[in-house]
Amino acid sequence: MRVREQFVSALAIGAIVVAVAVGAILYMQRGAHIDLPGGMTKVRTVSTGENDALALIDLKIANPSSYKFVVHNVTVVLEKKTGEQFPQEIVSRSDAERLFDALPDSGPYYPPLYTNVTLQPGATGVYTLVAQFNAPEKILQDRKRFLVQIDEIDGKSFEFSEK
Numbered sequence: 001m002r003v004r005e006q007f008v009s010a011l012a013i014g015a016i017v018v019a020v021a022v023g024a025i026l027y028m029q030r031g032a033h034i035d036l037p038g039g040m041t042k043v044r045t046v047s048t049g050e051n052d053a054l055a056l057i058d059l060k061i062a063n064p065s066s067y068k069f070v071v072h073n074v075t076v077v078l079e080k081k082t083g084e085q086f087p088q089e090i091v092s093r094s095d096a097e098r099l100f101d102a103l104p105d106s107g108p109y110y111p112p113l114y115t116n117v118t119l120q121p122g123a124t125g126v127y128t129l130v131a132q133f134n135a136p137e138k139i140l141q142d143r144k145r146f147l148v149q150i151d152e153i154d155g156k157s158f159e160f161s162e163k
Contacts, residue, residue, distance in 0.1 A: 034065050036119075036150065036158040041126065043146055043162055046106050047137035054091075054099070055131045055140055058110060059148060059160060062124040069119040070153040076131035077147040078140060085147075090114070091130040099130055113150075 038061030046054045055076055063069045078086040091099065096112035113127035129148060133140060145162040152158075 034067065034069060034152060034154075034156050035063075036069065036152075037062050037064065038124075039160055040146070040148065040162050044106055045137050045140040046103060048132070051134060051136055053133055053135060053137035053140050055088075055129075055133065055146060056106060056109075057129040057131070057146060057148060057162075058126060059113065059129055060124070060126045061119070061150075061160075063119040063121060066121050068121060071113065071115060071117045071119070071150060072153040073115060073151040074113055074129060075149045075151075076129060077149065078133060078135075079144045079147060080139070081142065081144045083144070086133065086135075088131045088133055091132055093117075096128070096130045100128070116153075 038059060040057055041060050042058040044056040046056060048054055055078070057076065074090045075087050076090060078088070080086075090096075090113070093112045093114040096114070100107065100109040100112075110126045110128045113129055119125065147162070148160040150158045150160075
């Protein structure tokens with residue numbers, strides 16, 4: 001029986017050591033993956049002409065990882081009730097800032113999200129996206145939803161949907 005007790009004791013100690021090692025590895029790797037949780041907080045449409053309109057989308061996102069998230073591209077997709085989708089890249093940072101100044105009644109505005117912006121590790125921010133569509137504002141208002149796709153510089157892609 002003595003050999004059996006030693007074996008069970010050694011097995012238990014080995015299992016504890018392995019569990020501690022696995023736990024330590026998982027703990028050290030907790031921020032090693034890129035994720036971008038968040039969602040749309042507000043969506044507005046503004047007519048800029050008879051057949052042109054802007055979509056102004058406030059997006060709250062977080063970067064819980066231990067690495068910087070560098071935005072490569074942002075696309076806003078208008079999805080009609082029929083299911084048709086119309087993708088549109090966002091307006092540049094400088095143009096968005098000029099639009100914010102020109103349309104103060106459509107605010108409040110947050111900093112624009114744009115290509116090559118860096119989201120710092122552990123940071124959370126609210127951004128305003130501006131997309132211009134060659135369609136009357138009524139079409140934007142009668143949508144099924146807007147989708148926002150954010151592509152990271154290393155290839156990961158994240159999508160946020162209007163509820």
